[in-house]
Amino acid sequence: xxxxxxxxxxxxxxxxxxxxxxxxxxxxxxxxxxxxxxxxxxxxxxxxxxxxxxxxxxxxxxxxxxxxxxxxxxxxxxxxxxxxxxxxxxxxxxxxxxxxxxxxxxxxxxxxxxxxxxxxxxxxxxxxxxxxxxxxxxxxxxxxxxxxxxxxxxxxxxxxxxxxxxxxxxxxxxxxxxxxxxxxxxxxxxxxxxxxxxxxxxxxxxxxxxxxxxxxxxxxxxxxxxxxxxxxxxxxxxxxxxxxxxxxxxxxxxxxxxxxxxxxxxxxxxxxxxxxxxxxxxxxxxxxxxxxxxxxxxxxxxxxxxxxxxxxxxxxx
Amino acid sequence: xxxxxxxxxxxxxxxxxxxxxxxxxxxxxxxxxxxxxxxxxxxxxxxxxxxxxxxxxxxxxxxxxxxxxxxxxxxxxxxxxxxxxxxxxxxxxxxxxxxxxxxxxxxxxxxxxxxxxxxxxxxxxxxxxxxxxxxxxxxxxxxxxxxxxxxxxxxxxxxxxxxxxxxxxxxxxxxxxxxxxxxxxxxxxxxxxxxxxxxxxxxxxxxxxxxxxxxxxxxxxxxxxxxxxxxxxxxxxxxxxxxxxxxxxxxxxxxxxxxxxxxxxxxxxxxxxxxxxxxxx
Numbered sequence: 001x002x003x004x005x006x007x008x009x010x011x012x013x014x015x016x017x018x019x020x021x022x023x024x025x026x027x028x029x030x031x032x033x034x035x036x037x038x039x040x041x042x043x044x045x046x047x048x049x050x051x052x053x054x055x056x057x058x059x060x061x062x063x064x065x066x067x068x069x070x071x072x073x074x075x076x077x078x079x080x081x082x083x084x085x086x087x088x089x090x091x092x093x094x095x096x097x098x099x100x101x102x103x104x105x106x107x108x109x110x111x112x113x114x115x116x117x118x119x120x121x122x123x124x125x126x127x128x129x130x131x132x133x134x135x136x137x138x139x140x141x142x143x144x145x146x147x148x149x150x151x152x153x154x155x156x157x158x159x160x161x162x163x164x165x166x167x168x169x170x171x172x173x174x175x176x177x178x179x180x181x182x183x184x185x186x187x188x189x190x191x192x193x194x195x196x197x198x199x200x201x202x203x204x205x206x207x208x209x210x211x212x213x214x215x216x217x218x219x220x221x222x223x224x225x226x227x228x229x230x231x232x233x234x235x236x237x238x239x240x241x242x243x244x245x246x247x248x249x250x251x252x253x254x255x256x257x258x259x260x261x262x263x264x265x266x267x268x269x270x271x272x273x274x275x276x277x278x279x280x281x282x283x284x285x286x287x288x289x290x291x292x293x294x295x296x297x298x299x300x301x302x303x304x305x306x307x308x309x310x311x312x313x314x315x316x317x
Numbered sequence: 318x319x320x321x322x323x324x325x326x327x328x329x330x331x332x333x334x335x336x337x338x339x340x341x342x343x344x345x346x347x348x349x350x351x352x353x354x355x356x357x358x359x360x361x362x363x364x365x366x367x368x369x370x371x372x373x374x375x376x377x378x379x380x381x382x383x384x385x386x387x388x389x390x391x392x393x394x395x396x397x398x399x400x401x402x403x404x405x406x407x408x409x410x411x412x413x414x415x416x417x418x419x420x421x422x423x424x425x426x427x428x429x430x431x432x433x434x435x436x437x438x439x440x441x442x443x444x445x446x447x448x449x450x451x452x453x454x455x456x457x458x459x460x461x462x463x464x465x466x467x468x469x470x471x472x473x474x475x476x477x478x479x480x481x482x483x484x485x486x487x488x489x490x491x492x493x494x495x496x497x498x499x500x501x502x503x504x505x506x507x508x509x510x511x512x513x514x515x516x517x518x519x520x521x522x523x524x525x526x527x528x529x530x531x532x533x534x535x536x537x538x539x540x541x542x543x544x545x546x547x548x549x550x551x552x553x554x555x556x557x558x559x560x561x562x563x564x565x566x567x568x569x570x571x572x573x574x575x576x577x578x579x580x581x582x583x584x585x586x587x588x589x590x591x592x593x594x595x596x597x598x
Contacts, residue, residue, distance in 0.1 A: 162527075164547030164555050169565060172575045174526030174546035181500035182532055201484070201493060202527040202546070209497055223484045223493040223524070233406035233486060247489040248402050257401065259490050306501040310462055312494040313455030314401035317393075 004060050006049060013042045050268055053218070055244040055253075059226055061218040062197045066272040068279070069129075070098060070113025070156035073196060076279035077286060078102025082111060088137035091171060096127040096163070097135030097207075099142040101151070104287060110146035112139045112207055113156030116197070129198075130163035133176035136206045140180050143187060152190040152290050155207040160225065162203030177206040184209035185306055190293035192286060194264070195219045195251075196271070211305050212289050215251035216278070217266040221259075222249035259312060346370055362582045371539050371582055373519060376428040376443035379478055383441060383586055384432030391430040392440075393463055398425055398456050402489055410487040413449065423448050425456040426481065429464045431473060435590035437598065440468050443478040446520075451481035453525055454488040458495030461529065462502045469505060474512040474598050476589065479530040483523020496528035503532055512596045514589065517544050517567070517576070535577045535592060538567035539585075544576075 003011040017038045024031035053061070061067075074082050082102035086093040099112040114131060117123035131139075139155075146153050162173055184191060184207075193210035199221030215221060224232075226244040231237055248254070251263045264281050267274035293301065344358040345351070348370035358365075362382055363372035381387040397414070404410040418424060426448040431440040442464050444451040461477065468475045484492035506513055515533030517526075519542035526546050530536070538544060545552075545565040553560055563569050567579050580588045 162546065164551045166552055166556050166560070166564075169545060169547065169552060170573050172531070172573065174544075175531040175575050177527040177546070178496075178500060178529070178531040181497055181528055182504060185497075185501035186504045202496060202524055205493060205496060206527075209501070222490050224486055224489075229486055239406075243406075246402070246404055246406065249489065254490060257490065259494055306504065309494060309497040309501045312498055313458050313491055314399040314488075315455045315459050316397045316399050317395070 002065055004057070004064065006053075006057050006060070009045045010042060010049065013038055013045060017042070046269055050270075054241065055220070055247075055250050056226065056241040058218045058250050059198075059220050059240075059244050061270045062220050064270060064272050065118070067197060068271055068275050069116045069118070070111075070158055070196065071115055072275065073156055073194075073279060073282055074098075074102060074111045074113065076275075077283040078104060078109070078111065085142060086138070088134040088141060090137060091134045094127075094132050094135030094138055095125055096129055096131040096159070097139055099139055101146075104283070104290070107290065108151050109290075110142055110151050110153045111156070112142060112153065113196075114159040114203075114207070116158060127163060129159045130161055131159065131203065131206070132163050132165070132168045133171040133173050136162075136173075136176040136180050139207050140183055143184065143191075147187050147189050150189060152294065153187065153192070153210075154286055155191070155193045155210065157193060157195045157199050157204045157208055157221075158197035159200055159203045160198050161200040162206065177202045180206045181209055185309070186302055188298040188302065190290060190301065191305070192289050192293070194282065194286075195221050195260075196282075198225075200225050209305070209309065211293050211301055212261045214262045214264055214285065215254060215260050216264050216271060216282075217251050218270050219251060220244075220249040221251075221254055222247045347372070362585075364582050369540060369581065371519065371541060373446055373480065375445040375447060376423075376430075376478075379443045380428075380430055380432070380441065382582070383434050383439070383589065384430075385435065389430040389432035389441075391428060392467060393429065393460055395424060396456050396460060398454050398488070400487075401455075401491060402487070404487040404489070406487075413487065417448050421445065421447050425460075426451045426453070426485075427457045427460050429460050431467070431471075434586060434593065437590050437593040438471075438473050439476055439589070439593065440464055440473050441476045441478060444480040446480045446482075449485060451479075451525075452483065452485035452492070453481060453495050454485035454492050455495065457485075458498045461499045465502045465506050468511050469509045472509075472511060472598075474514070474593060474596065475506060476514040476516060477529055477533075478516045478518060479521040479525050480518045481521060481523070481525040483525055493524065496524045499529040500532060503529060507534075512593070512598060514592060516580075516585075517570075518542050520544070522546070522548050531575065533577075536575065537578045537580050537588070538570065538576050539582055540567055540579050542567045544570045 020031045084100040098115045114129045116129035117126040191210040193208045193213045195215040226240040229243040230239040254260045267277040271278040344355045346365040349368035351367040363374045400410045429442040515536045517538040522545045
């Protein structure tokens, strides 16, 4: 288990617990009461820490190395029926973006998502979840495929941003994202988008135009990462906590501002502390929403989707 | 040889008699350093006659270049930014806005106006880079959305002149959602079969490039403009190498297939009216 800096008290208690257990195994000392006490303390400490997380702590949680990624969610909620499809039919297959069909009960669903890797090698293979234009074009190709056969779309958003590389620029990163925003607005099938980790800027939005946009409790979604925001506005990297506050990037903030539709609660300690539980919550929510959305006719779905995004913004007239 | 000798030391002209060149009479090209009378520079549409360098200009200049007799009707001229997040970095967002408004005489980074271009009606939304870097916040999104409504109602073609550093950080996710808003709104314009010309000028980057600027029925650009999603500094940091010459210029973007044309500002008006003729509007 990897501990974040603000989880130090938990780590210490966990060490104590380990020691107590070893003591119990070695000697004849009765440690049961000691263990129960430490466990009780751990529950309380965890509750205390997690009841009052700062925006920056949530950003840290959203990047926790043990957090489930898109494929974990997809495999879980499609009960292992997911079949991945590759390539944008133009340049290559982008490993930072995945997509394919899977079954949820009797309903086939097109799943799309940014994918991160869970070890150094895989992180590189997945380009740290930063898609190139091919990724967005693959995603769009598959969404169009779903539309053709009238299947709903669920996207999982988890990216530190669209890749800012040389080839990405050559192949039109801006155009690829723009095209997705445009085309997703008018997809005739239900579209649900879920931010499961990091929702960084245009790279996230590129698969984020949905009838319903949800955020898991400990994720962030904004126009820029707190670090980059700090470096641009404060001209140093030390104000990331302040930037995280100022950007109002947490699920609660985003919901309060009316920029997302709902929040999915995470287990105590974050999604990674109990993956089975978060998968179940996501499955429940998606099932519920798919039913709700499939009861609408496609034209009103599209009209509502466009109207929703067009209502976003605060101005003085 | 006494006539080569300085008779009196130092500057002897009294301050009263000194003749200063009045400010702004001459223009020096920031690319080739050629010096021309300002009047001539304005007459050549702020384009250097020697090296073709296109100066950054604002909405007022574009409107006067494009619209017949410089006549136009402006829309929603009084929309101003709110501060929904009470954003403050080293400076409060509200103060930044106040400063920009008083410094530039503008209300935000975009203006929209309609008029005739060689007799063709056209609605033009044009950005002003001097207003917080032409950044896109709620006002820009709303003005473009309302412009599209007008275009649909009056069946008038739309042109957006982009000149922007991208999304406005001080409105955070609201700025981000303007990308979604403008792109979604453009689907309605397209549905109504009304032409949309996107003109990309120096610089067009970030969220503007990744939304409406790349979604024109025709995407055209001024020569030598920086057109990018990620700016050159960020790309350079990512790849850890120097960037090839001409990277992310209009010419580069055209070669890679994302622009329909590059148009010199001096030919902009004739090109636009010709395009409108092609569209039959």
